[in-house]
Structure formats: structure tokens, C-alpha cells
Amino acid sequence: MPSTPQIRSQHVSRRTVLKAGATLLLAVTVPQRANAAQILAVRVWPADDYTRVTLENDTDLKATHFIVKDPERLVVDIEGLDLNPTLKSLVAKIQSNDPYIKQVRVGQNRPNVVRLVFDLKEEVTPQVFTLPPAGNYKHRLIFDLYPVKEVDPIAAMIEKGDWSADDKVAAGPAAAPTPKEQLEQLKPDTRAEPREELKTELKTAEAQVKPEKPGKMVRMLTIALDPGHGGEDPGASGKNGSREKDIVLSIAKRLKSKLEEQPNIRVMLTRDADYFVPLGTRVDKARKVQADLFVSIHADAFVQPTARGSSVFVLSEKGATSSAARWLADKENAADVIGGVNVKNHDKQLASVLFDLSTTAQINDSMKLGRAVLGEIGGINRLHKGSVEQAGFAVLKAPDIPSILIETAFISNPEEEAKLLDEAYQNKLADAIVTGIRRYFAKNPPLSKNRLT
Numbered sequence: 001m002p003s004t005p006q007i008r009s010q011h012v013s014r015r016t017v018l019k020a021g022a023t024l025l026l027a028v029t030v031p032q033r034a035n036a037a038q039i040l041a042v043r044v045w046p047a048d049d050y051t052r053v054t055l056e057n058d059t060d061l062k063a064t065h066f067i068v069k070d071p072e073r074l075v076v077d078i079e080g081l082d083l084n085p086t087l088k089s090l091v092a093k094i095q096s097n098d099p100y101i102k103q104v105r106v107g108q109n110r111p112n113v114v115r116l117v118f119d120l121k122e123e124v125t126p127q128v129f130t131l132p133p134a135g136n137y138k139h140r141l142i143f144d145l146y147p148v149k150e151v152d153p154i155a156a157m158i159e160k161g162d163w164s165a166d167d168k169v170a171a172g173p174a175a176a177p178t179p180k181e182q183l184e185q186l187k188p189d190t191r192a193e194p195r196e197e198l199k200t201e202l203k204t205a206e207a208q209v210k211p212e213k214p215g216k217m218v219r220m221l222t223i224a225l226d227p228g229h230g231g232e233d234p235g236a237s238g239k240n241g242s243r244e245k246d247i248v249l250s251i252a253k254r255l256k257s258k259l260e261e262q263p264n265i266r267v268m269l270t271r272d273a274d275y276f277v278p279l280g281t282r283v284d285k286a287r288k289v290q291a292d293l294f295v296s297i298h299a300d301a302f303v304q305p306t307a308r309g310s311s312v313f314v315l316s317e318k319g320a321t322s323s324a325a326r327w328l329a330d331k332e333n334a335a336d337v338i339g340g341v342n343v344k345n346h347d348k349q350l351a352s353v354l355f356d357l358s359t360t361a362q363i364n365d366s367m368k369l370g371r372a373v374l375g376e377i378g379g380i381n382r383l384h385k386g387s388v389e390q391a392g393f394a395v396l397k398a399p400d401i402p403s404i405l406i407e408t409a410f411i412s413n414p415e416e417e418a419k420l421l422d423e424a425y426q427n428k429l430a431d432a433i434v435t436g437i438r439r440y441f442a443k444n445p446p447l448s449k450n451r452l453t
């Protein structure tokens with residue numbers, strides 16, 4: 001039949017027109033579809049303090065969020081996004097022991113909009129914000145899920161079984177020990193014979209304090225240990241792939257248990273897992289537990305792999321003691337940019353820490369502590385510089401707590417990287433820091449404390 005091909009041809013052409021129309025319609029309603037943002041990576045950082053979910057993207061994303069009750073859910077809609085396998089991998093990244101997230105569901109809610117539904121284990125205060133490219137990261141969209149009730153560091157330590165409930169009482173003003181008692185606590189135990197210098201220091205300190213009527217309880221000395229970086233912020237990295245955040249956490253944990261072997265010393269870690277803690281929060285935590293000392297642990301890095309040696313830093317009131325120290329402080333202070341803080345909260349936090357107060361007394365005490373610790377570290381590793389250096393490290397800005405930052409060694413130096421990964425070296429380093437702290441306390445017994453809170 002001659003008509004058949006004609007009909008067929010008409011039919012085909014009508015279909016083609018329809019198809020073209022559909023494409024056109026799609027193009028009108030979803031104009032950005034061709035440039036849909038790409039999710040490059042998803043990361044989850046669960047911690048008791050807060051759980052963070054990061055979506056790293058090739059462009060800045062717009063997200064809206066809301067909470068749905070019964071059961072508790074956080075719903076997030078992200079515009080200009082198509083579902084891809086990287087984003088779908090988020091589902092498998094939520095661990096069953098995540099403190100706040102039960103599970104997450106990911107779906108294309110409507111063209112161009114991806115919806116994430118976080119099923120929650122408890123009520124949370126979400127912070128949703130974006131970060132511009134920083135460090136090795138492109139654009140980031142961040143969901144920080146905080147517990148509604150703020151975590152109290154002392155309660156958290158007790159809950160973990162790290163501190164006893166009595167410690168809380170012992171930390172109170174009624175528990176002030178006599179100077180004599182404190183000296184007794186600080187004397188080296190009989191297992192290790194003190195060095196001659198230390199004996200002399202203890203004698204001098206003993207002569208300086210007058211005996212008072214005996215108190216009933218002995219005040220606990222609280223030391224805040226601050227393993228640098230964590231979570232989104234890996235810190236420096238070595239040639240062989242080791243990361244500063246892992247090494248310093250390991251050293252800090254060793255140091256904690258060695259310090260707690262000493263009588264009447266308890267330790268608070270500003271972080272005890274792999275998650276990011278903003279610099280101001282580290283200081284806040286130390287102040288909340290009324291720490292007697294703040295010790296931040298880091299591992300140095302430099303472009304030249306030959307740079308080596310340990311160093312100790314304290315805060316500076318008027319500029320840095322060297323350009324290298326200033327450079328290092330800038331680098332360490334960039335932790336907040338790479339780790340990622342919500343700018344809205346950040347300003348509030350800094351304001352609470354950096355109130356206008358002379359920090360001269362703090363710096364003087366910190367120098368004494370720094371010298372004592374540097375002297376001991378010098379016995380186990382070459383020193384980068386023979387003296388304590390000063391610069392404007394944000395993490396050392398507690399106005400009322402002697403604070404030091406230890407650069408344990410250069411992770412960028414392959415030989416020192418190997419040392420930093422060595423268990424025996426980590427132990428030796430921790431022992432040296434313990435001895436340095438004891439020497440400091442022996443010379444500067446923490447008597448009555450007038451706190452600024």
C-alpha cells in the first residue's frame with residue numbers, strides 16, 4: 001500500500017515534534033539542570049560533643065532545613081543538586097553508634113532538589129552552614145548536630161568514668177590543701193629517684209611556703225590536654241601519609257594516663273576522638289573545668305623536609321619572637337578555617353574568651369611552665385630552638401590558665417615522622433612532659449586560686 005510509508009513517516013515526525021516539545025518544556029522548568037552541582041565527597045564525624053556531616057561540592061550550595069517531631073527528624077533540602085553515587089554513599093557512612101543520628105535517607109525530592117532526612121536518636125540543635133574553599137577542600141555544606149542541652153565537660157568526664165563524682169567536690173574552694181600537702185603530692189614518688197636539681201627545687205619551694213592548719217581534703221590539680229586539629233582538620237601530614245591529628249591524639253592519650261598515675265592529678269582532653277573542636281571551644285572547655293594548666297600538643301611541618309626538632313610556645317602580648325613563630329601561629333590559627341566553624345557562633349565564642357584583660361601574669365607563668373617542659377624534652381629529642389618562643393596562638397588565650405603549645409617534632413621530616421609514629425618515642429616524650437609539669441608545680445605550687453569566673 002502506497003499510503004503506509006507516508007502514514008508512518010507522519011507518525012514518526014509527530015513523535016519527533018512531541019519529543020522536542022518535552023525537552024523544551026523540561027529545559028524551561030529546570031534551567032540549571034545542565035549545571036547541577038556535583039557532590040565530591042561526604043564525610044561524617046560522630047562525637048559526643050556533636051556529630052558533623054560534611055558535603056563537599058564543586059560549588060556553593062543552598063540548603064533549607066527544618067525539624068519534624070515524633071519521631072525526631074532533621075529534613076534538609078538542597079537546591080541545584082542531582083542525586084549521585086557519592087551522595088548516596090552517605091547512607092552507609094552513618095555508624096550505628098553515632099550519638100545523634102540513627103540513620104539518614106537520601107532522595108531526589110523534586111527535579112533539582114535533593115532531600116536528606118536524618119532520623120535522630122534525640123532532640124538536636126542543628127547548625128547548617130556553608131564554607132568557602134579552604135586548605136585542600138572545595139566548597140562545603142556542613143550540618144552540625146548539637147545536643148539540645150550543652151555538654152558540661154565535668155559531667156562528661158564523670159559520665160565516662162574518667163573522673164569520680166568526688167573530684168567535683170575536691171575541685172571546690174573548700175578543698176584547698178595546705179601548701180605542705182601540695183608539696184608532698186608533687187614530690188617525685190619513690191619509684192624514681194629525683195634528679196639533684198629537682199631535689200633542690202623542692203627544697204626551695206618548701207622553704208617558701210608557711211605551714212597552715214591542715215585541711216581535710218586535697219585539691220585536685222586539673223590539667224587540660226589539647227590534642228591539636230581533628231575531624232575535618234587533619235593538621236600537617238608526613239611523607240609516609242601519617243597525619244598530625246592522629247599522632248597528637250595518641251601522644252595526648254599516653255600523656256593523660258601517665259599524668260593520672262601521679263597523685264591528685266586529673267586530666268581533661270579537649271577532644272578524645274577524631275572530630276574538630278574550634279580553637280575558642282578548646283579554651284572554653286579548659287576554663288569550665290577550672291584547669292590549672294593548658295597543654296596543646298602538635299607536630300610541626302615545614303616546606304623543607306630537613307627542618308627538625310621540638311619546640312615549645314607560649315602566648316605573646318606584643319608580636320611574635322621570630323618570624324618563624326609568627327608563621328607557625330598563623331598556620332595553627334588557620335585550624336578554624338580548615339576545620340570549619342560557623343561564623344555566627346564563632347564571634348560570640350571569641351568574645352567570651354578574649355575579654356579585655358592583661359595577660360602578663362598568664363604569660364609569665366606559661367614561660368615558667370614552657371621552660372620546665374622544654375628542658376625535659378631536650379633530653380629526648382633535638383630542640384628546634386633552645387628557648388621558649390612566643391606568638392599569638394589563639395588556643396593559648398585563656399586569660400587565667402598557664403598555657404603552652406608543644407610542637408613535638410617535625411612530621412614533615414621523614415626521620416622525625418618515624419619517631420612520632422614510634423610507641424617508645426611517644427612514651428619517652430610523654431614522660432618528659434610529665435616531668436616538666438611536675439618541676440613546674442614543684443617550683444610554683446598552685447596555692448589558693450582567685451578565679452575570674
Ligand SMILES: [Zn+2]
Nearest residue numbers: 228235298299
Ligand atoms: Zn598543629
